[in-house]
Amino acid sequence: MHELTADGEVHANxxxxxALLFSLTPEEAVSFFDLNFNQHYTVxxxxxxxxxxxxxxxxxxxxxxxxxxxxxMVGQTRFPKRETCAFALGCLCKHMPGPLKNRIITELLSSPxxxxxxxxxxxxREKWMPEFEDQIAENWERFKEEKSAWLIIEHASDIQLxxxxxxxxxxxxxxxxxxxxxxxxxxNIEVVEELKAIDGISYAYVRAKLHKPLSSDDAKGxxxxxxxxxxxxxxxxxxxxxxxxxxxxDFHMEHGSPDPERLPPFIL
Numbered sequence: 001m002h003e004l005t006a007d008g009e010v011h012a013n014x015x016x017x018x019a020l021l022f023s024l025t026p027e028e029a030v031s032f033f034d035l036n037f038n039q040h041y042t043v044x045x046x047x048x049x050x051x052x053x054x055x056x057x058x059x060x061x062x063x064x065x066x067x068x069x070x071x072x073m074v075g076q077t078r079f080p081k082r083e084t085c086a087f088a089l090g091c092l093c094k095h096m097p098g099p100l101k102n103r104i105i106t107e108l109l110s111s112p113x114x115x116x117x118x119x120x121x122x123x124x125r126e127k128w129m130p131e132f133e134d135q136i137a138e139n140w141e142r143f144k145e146e147k148s149a150w151l152i153i154e155h156a157s158d159i160q161l162x163x164x165x166x167x168x169x170x171x172x173x174x175x176x177x178x179x180x181x182x183x184x185x186x187x188n189i190e191v192v193e194e195l196k197a198i199d200g201i202s203y204a205y206v207r208a209k210l211h212k213p214l215s216s217d218d219a220k221g222x223x224x225x226x227x228x229x230x231x232x233x234x235x236x237x238x239x240x241x242x243x244x245x246x247x248x249x250d251f252h253m254e255h256g257s258p259d260p261e262r263l264p265p266f267i268l
Contacts, residue, residue: 014042021046026054030062033088035069037081048088055095067092067100074116075107083115090119094127102131109135114145121147128155144171153179158187165191169198174231178202178209185210201231204238213242223251 021043024032029050037044055063067089074085086108093104108120109132117139124132125147133155140148149172152161161168161184169177177199184191189210195203200222207214214222219239226235239248 017043018046022050024050026051026058026060027062029054030066033066035073037084041084044084044088048091052091052095055092059095059097063092064096064100067096067104071100071104071107074111082113086111086116086119090123093123102129105129105132106135109139114143117143117145118147121145121151124151125154130155133157146173146176149176150179153183162187162191174199174202178205181206182209201226201229201235201238204235208238208241214239214244216244216247219244219247220250223247227251227255 021029021032029047033039033047033051034044039047051063051066070085070089070092073079074082074089076082079085089104090108093101096104105120105123108116108123111117111120121136124136128151136148136151137156137160139145140152149168152168153172153176161180165180165184168180172180177195181192181195181202185206189212192203192206192210192212195206204214204219204222219242222235223232223239226232229235236248
């Protein structure tokens with residue numbers, strides 16, 4: 001097996017090697033995983049997939065030992081294989097016992113390296129754990145990362161959102177702003193009106209999702225203000241959901257059709 005998987009001699013379409021790796025017993029797969037990270041990246045990826053599948057069926061002591069070793073390594077300074085190690089940890093994490101799982105996620109989220117933090121965010125978006133709410137808030141304060149913003153939008157308490165949303169909207173992208181105000185509207189629909197002055201297109205989108213149609217005059221005003229915005233297709237979609245077809249038709253008669261690239265490829 002070592003000869004077949006020598007570095008530089010394995011390709012992503014080498015199904016023979018993949019089949020042989022997946023024929024290993026769970027313990028053999030863990031033993032074959034090179035903690036010096038000298039194996040070809042394709043072999044390493046297949047092995048992590050194999051080990052993760054085995055652990056999903058049954059977590060054994062050797063799986064836990066491997067996770068502990070990876071956890072110790074990923075926290076080392078000047079460790080050249082940090083991201084590769086974090087990839088393996090991220091795949092194993094969901095199958096680990098609670099305390100070890102928490103240690104892994106804590107290590108990823110508290111890392112000074114953005115790619116490791118992103119693996120922590122990715123895990124929590126797939127399976128939220130409320131005990132990390134404070135850590136996510138702290139990370140947002142320090143790094144203002146997009147993936148942590150999504151976790152705040154989806155999982156922060158109403159108290160936190162209403163307390164800090166004016167600060168969030170300074171940094172969120174338009175889609176995140178829309179999702180934030182949809183969350184806020186669940187508790188106080190009046191707050192949506194604040195979005196109008198900040199981002200008219202996001203405002204229309206939120207109103208459409210809440211089934212709160214605009215008046216024809218307001219819709220015409222938004223079209224006039226945003227006729228050169230790259231997101232005008234989203235504004236058309238929002239107005240169509242409000243059945244403001246006459247407003248859209250009048251705009252088309254006056255200005256013609258926008259560039260097709262500015263139209264939404266699908267209904268959101």
